Amino acid sequence: MSAKTPSKLEKIMAAGHLGVTSECGPPRGSDPDTIREKAELLRGYVDAVNVTDNQTSVVRTSSLATCIHLKLMGIEPVLQMVTRDRNRIALQSDILGGASFDIFNLLCLSGDHQSFGDNPQGQNVHDLDSMQLVWTARKMRDEGKFLGGADIKRPPQMFVGAAANPFADPFEIRVPRLAKKIEAGAEFIQTQCIYNLDKFEEWIRLARERGLTEKTYIMAGITPLKSAGMAKYMKNRVPGMDVPDEVVKRMADTPKEKQAEEGVNICIETIQRLKEVDGVKGFHIMAIEWEEMIPDIVKRAGLYPRPEVD
Amino acid sequence: MIVADKKPVEEIIEYVKDAGKILVLGCNECVTVCEAGGKKEVGILASSLRMYFANQGREVVVDERTLERQCDHEYLEEIRDIADQYDAIVSIACGVGIQFTAEKYLSIPVYPGVNTCFLGVTEQRGLWTERCQACGSCILAYTGGICPVSRCAKRILNGPCGGSTKGSCEINKDLDCAWQLIIDRLKAIDRLDLYEKMFHIKDWSTDRAGGPRKVVREDVQI
Numbered sequence: 001m002s003a004k005t006p007s008k009l010e011k012i013m014a015a016g017h018l019g020v021t022s023e024c025g026p027p028r029g030s031d032p033d034t035i036r037e038k039a040e041l042l043r044g045y046v047d048a049v050n051v052t053d054n055q056t057s058v059v060r061t062s063s064l065a066t067c068i069h070l071k072l073m074g075i076e077p078v079l080q081m082v083t084r085d086r087n088r089i090a091l092q093s094d095i096l097g098g099a100s101f102d103i104f105n106l107l108c109l110s111g112d113h114q115s116f117g118d119n120p121q122g123q124n125v126h127d128l129d130s131m132q133l134v135w136t137a138r139k140m141r142d143e144g145k146f147l148g149g150a151d152i153k154r155p156p157q158m159f160v161g162a163a164a165n166p167f168a169d170p171f172e173i174r175v176p177r178l179a180k181k182i183e184a185g186a187e188f189i190q191t192q193c194i195y196n197l198d199k200f201e202e203w204i205r206l207a208r209e210r211g212l213t214e215k216t217y218i219m220a221g222i223t224p225l226k227s228a229g230m231a232k233y234m235k236n237r238v239p240g241m242d243v244p245d246e247v248v249k250r251m252a253d254t255p256k257e258k259q260a261e262e263g264v265n266i267c268i269e270t271i272q273r274l275k276e277v278d279g280v281k282g283f284h285i286m287a288i289e290w291e292e293m294i295p296d297i298v299k300r301a302g303l304y305p306r307p308e309v310d
Numbered sequence: 311m312i313v314a315d316k317k318p319v320e321e322i323i324e325y326v327k328d329a330g331k332i333l334v335l336g337c338n339e340c341v342t343v344c345e346a347g348g349k350k351e352v353g354i355l356a357s358s359l360r361m362y363f364a365n366q367g368r369e370v371v372v373d374e375r376t377l378e379r380q381c382d383h384e385y386l387e388e389i390r391d392i393a394d395q396y397d398a399i400v401s402i403a404c405g406v407g408i409q410f411t412a413e414k415y416l417s418i419p420v421y422p423g424v425n426t427c428f429l430g431v432t433e434q435r436g437l438w439t440e441r442c443q444a445c446g447s448c449i450l451a452y453t454g455g456i457c458p459v460s461r462c463a464k465r466i467l468n469g470p471c472g473g474s475t476k477g478s479c480e481i482n483k484d485l486d487c488a489w490q491l492i493i494d495r496l497k498a499i500d501r502l503d504l505y506e507k508m509f510h511i512k513d514w515s516t517d518r519a520g521g522p523r524k525v526v527r528e529d530v531q532i
Contacts, residue, residue, distance in 0.1 A: 083464075084464070088511070110464050110466060110471050111464075112473075112480075113463050113464060113473070113480060113481045115463075115481045116481075124464065126464050126465050126466065127514060127519075128511060129464070129465075129466040129467050129468050129469075130466075130468075130471075131468040131508055131509075132467070132468070132508075132509075132510070132511045135508070135511070136511070147511070163472065164472075165472030168470065168471070168472045168473065168474050168475065169470075169474050169475055169476055169477065169487070169490060170470075170474070170490055170493055172493075173470075173493055173505060176505060176506055177468075177470075179506070180468060180506065180507075180508050183508055184468075184508050192472055239472075239473035239474075239475050239480035240471075240472040240473045240474065240475055240480065
């Protein structure tokens with residue numbers, strides 16, 4: 001696969017390197033310094049930084065505005081867009097807005113249901129679904145056309161991605177669904193956080209058998225556990241999350257003051273094992289409100305220094 | 311059918327507390343089946359209102375009537391001669407019947423006695439569940455006869471999302487994941503091949519997005 005956009009993330013993976021991304025959750029306020037401080041922790045350790053779009057349906061500074069802050073700092077953003085809050089007019093418009101600031105990466109998602117957030121009485125939109133948003137973004141880029149058919153002056157040049165959750169049900173359609181996302185135009189995939197490595201490896205084996213790992217860059221989702229409590233919460237409360245009992249036990253058996261360190265150890269071991277898996281083209285390390293751990297994780301996982309590309 | 315649920319009587323009392331003569335108007339169709347607005351419920355609501363006014367020491371007449379339907383001119387005309395007597399009509403038909411009654415009897419306040427909920431089925435006595443959102447452009451041929459528009463919390467046309475867990479929706483364990491049902495059904499009819507094709511962007515102009523809708527059938531017009 002050769003790079004089709006100016007995206008640094010795409011160029012790095014196209015050159016055969018493992019890509020590394022992390023994420024920056026926008027603040028519950030408008031202070032740009034919080035964004036800059038978080039992003040600064042990641043500078044040089046990741047190829048691009050995902051900016052979440054009102055994650056868990058809690059109102060935050062917009063993903064697009066936060067991406068612009070990152071871009072102005074010289075850090076490459078991945079603009080996350082959910083289909084929950086905007087119709088096709090607003091989605092296309094925000095893609096153009098991002099493109100006008102030369103944002104080169106887009107991740108298309110449906111978004112958590114609004115009942116999880118701070119406005120459970122709100123409407124959701126879902127005019128398009130995530131797959132259709134991928135298709136839309138690719139049409140805008142490759143054909144230079146809006147959904148309505150008109151030409152776009154200076155079309156967006158975005159590396160277009162989607163998410164995949166190998167652990168959600170029913171398992172048997174998880175690979176067919178990945179195939180559909182790729183058919184829709186997903187050039188990279190960031191997965192749900194992986195704790196059940198056997199199941200992930202089974203999923204990617206099936207994807208390989210269908211030739212899908214040659215058609216898209218699969219970035220394995222990694223989230224370091226901060227505590228045994230977090231492991232239990234992720235296991236029991238987060239829909240579509242698969243945290244095996246042995247991972248929970250390993251965290252719970254560790255003295256409280258050492259649990260964060262143990263969580264990072266698990267995370268490093270996961271990366272080390274998955275680096276050897278055929279079809280894994282990178283890592284998406286989501287250290288939720290724990291961005292300061294990213295440099296250490298990237299270094300210890302042997303992913304530092306990050307490659308330079310033109 | 312159109313499924314409705316009773317409004318709290320306190321809310322209805324608030325609407326009609328100043329009236330001297332009230333008609334509680336039921337409907338013999340869907341709301342009778344879902345036990346929210348039929349003859350039986352007309353009786354119960356009328357009794358509750360009478361008790362309230364009696365406790366207040368007020369003499370208020372509360373009459374009862376149940377029409378065959380409130381969504382047809384023909385049946386709504388049956389109260390033409392008596393409607394003027396009332397200070398308020400509480401309709402416990404669905405929102406369609408309430409509105410048609412209001413349109414027809416312009417000078418009389420018409421209040422809703424139910425909340426109209428959805429188009430659905432009686433799964434069992436006392437349990438009604440949604441099946442259709444009347445999007446105006448049916449896709450059931452491609453989804454094994456299970457509707458993702460009405461039954462997926464995100465109305466995802468290319469599901470299931472990453473929150474589908476053991477057959478349940480991410481928003482509520484007691485809610486079936488529509489896409490799990492679709493896949494089970496496609497397997498049962500040996501049409502899992504339908505799943506493989508991306509569902510293209512839907513034209514929502516036939517949904518509420520296109521504004522209030524009409525069906526015009528000149529072939530059956532008189």
